[in-house]
Amino acid sequence: MKPHNLIALLTAWALCGIANVSVVGCATPTLEINRSLAGANQCESYHSRPSILDVQAKSHPNLPKPWNLMKPAHLEAVAEILEMYPTHEIYFLARDAELLYDLAKLATQSEPEQSKRIHLLNISRANMRADHVKDYLEQEGISEKDLRAGKQILFVDTGFSGTIPEVIAEKYPEDLRKHLKTHLICSGNPKHPSTRTFLQHLNPAAVDSNPSGFSGTIISYEYLPRYTDRSDRFEKRKQWEPMSCVDKQSDGSVSKSQAQAYMEDLRYYAENAEAQELLKKQRTRWHGLMTLLREHSSEAVEASLKALLEDKDRHSEAIVRDFIEIVQRNHSGDVKHNSINPEKLGLKVVSGGNRGNKFQLKTKYPEWKSILEDPENGISKLFQTGDFQTLRSILDVIYDYEITILAFEELGKEKYSSNPETLKEIKRTIEGVT
Numbered sequence: 001m002k003p004h005n006l007i008a009l010l011t012a013w014a015l016c017g018i019a020n021v022s023v024v025g026c027a028t029p030t031l032e033i034n035r036s037l038a039g040a041n042q043c044e045s046y047h048s049r050p051s052i053l054d055v056q057a058k059s060h061p062n063l064p065k066p067w068n069l070m071k072p073a074h075l076e077a078v079a080e081i082l083e084m085y086p087t088h089e090i091y092f093l094a095r096d097a098e099l100l101y102d103l104a105k106l107a108t109q110s111e112p113e114q115s116k117r118i119h120l121l122n123i124s125r126a127n128m129r130a131d132h133v134k135d136y137l138e139q140e141g142i143s144e145k146d147l148r149a150g151k152q153i154l155f156v157d158t159g160f161s162g163t164i165p166e167v168i169a170e171k172y173p174e175d176l177r178k179h180l181k182t183h184l185i186c187s188g189n190p191k192h193p194s195t196r197t198f199l200q201h202l203n204p205a206a207v208d209s210n211p212s213g214f215s216g217t218i219i220s221y222e223y224l225p226r227y228t229d230r231s232d233r234f235e236k237r238k239q240w241e242p243m244s245c246v247d248k249q250s251d252g253s254v255s256k257s258q259a260q261a262y263m264e265d266l267r268y269y270a271e272n273a274e275a276q277e278l279l280k281k282q283r284t285r286w287h288g289l290m291t292l293l294r295e296h297s298s299e300a301v302e303a304s305l306k307a308l309l310e311d312k313d314r315h316s317e318a319i320v321r322d323f324i325e326i327v328q329r330n331h332s333g334d335v336k337h338n339s340i341n342p343e344k345l346g347l348k349v350v351s352g353g354n355r356g357n358k359f360q361l362k363t364k365y366p367e368w369k370s371i372l373e374d375p376e377n378g379i380s381k382l383f384q385t386g387d388f389q390t391l392r393s394i395l396d397v398i399y400d401y402e403i404t405i406l407a408f409e410e411l412g413k414e415k416y417s418s419n420p421e422t423l424k425e426i427k428r429t430i431e432g433v434t
Helices: 003-017 033-037 066-084 098-107 133-139 144-148 163-169 174-179 215-222 256-270 273-295 298-309 314-330 358-364 366-373 375-385 388-397 401-411 420-433
Strands: 043-045 088-093 118-121 152-160 180-187 233-236 240-245
Touching (some): 066 098, 066 256, 066 273, 098 118, 098 256, 133 233, 133 240, 144 174, 152 163, 152 215, 163 180, 163 366, 174 180, 180 215, 215 401, 273 298, 273 314, 298 314, 366 375, 366 388, 375 388, 388 420, 401 420
Parallel strands (some): 088 118, 152 180
Antiparallel strands (some): 233 240
């Protein structure tokens, strides 16, 4: 079996084939009893999720151990993003980036002007093409008028291709898309930078590796319990609100009590003196680098980065690599020098990862675009239409854990067991990828 498919198959068994097995670093992905009793047709607004500023700061020492690594990772990422994008309105994409948003709001609660730049935007693969998505975007401050006036937007998400920001950008005239930038935690897209300062807390190899292959590192973060199910549409109440049907959009773990426990613990961490001192230190460091970039020569910037590397620790290297990538990918048009590269600083060149090629395949094979952009629904439709050839063709070349896992999940669903022809195709598909 191909190594990436073997790992994905085992992961799929753990996540879905055995639905009650918990993911490492995550709460058991089962729904609370009161949610199940509520009925499958009950819907709720994402706005029911409490504000982090209204949540009690409370320690939860019994949360899974990986969470203790993730808390300082949040702080590092927020310091980087706040200071490297000083003129942007920053939109964290829910649900995956909602805890990053929470930390950013906590970090700026005494800075009204900074806090106003921080937004939580609930756009997912399930609703990114829904009716009224443009109305919702305009309501949240992303309008054609504002972009024409020069408003700069940054989307922050976990990974890997930046599909959702790309679909959002398509809703605006091409000449305005330069005002829309994307920053990811793990990027498999050469247009978007990664956040090694976050990843290195979870995986020490993240510093000098290509983050596009770090699906296994980030999966425990993406499967943290959420307060609501994934939104699939927008409804107008007093304002446009992202809506989800309880128990319908089963994308990860949903538990209000567990999600709130993570929020309470994050606030408890963020408000302790040690974390606040670290946040101040890291924001000052990133602010200094950005000031150098805007006001001084390339030589001065390189000298500062080399001085940082003299510490000879992983964290300093993560900062330097993130800085270079942000400059090259998101500030290339508005700074006077962006020719700084790792080799000039004595760092090894990091080659492309052996996974995370979804972006390249989507660009090269547009007939697969709709499937790769929304694999959960796309793969399901391939089964419904009996198009197993396309599924097998994609699995032959894709290096993407999520898509491979979703395919194996679908292959194992009991509803297909009553159709002999479908069972034959499933067997052929499994044989083809093993």
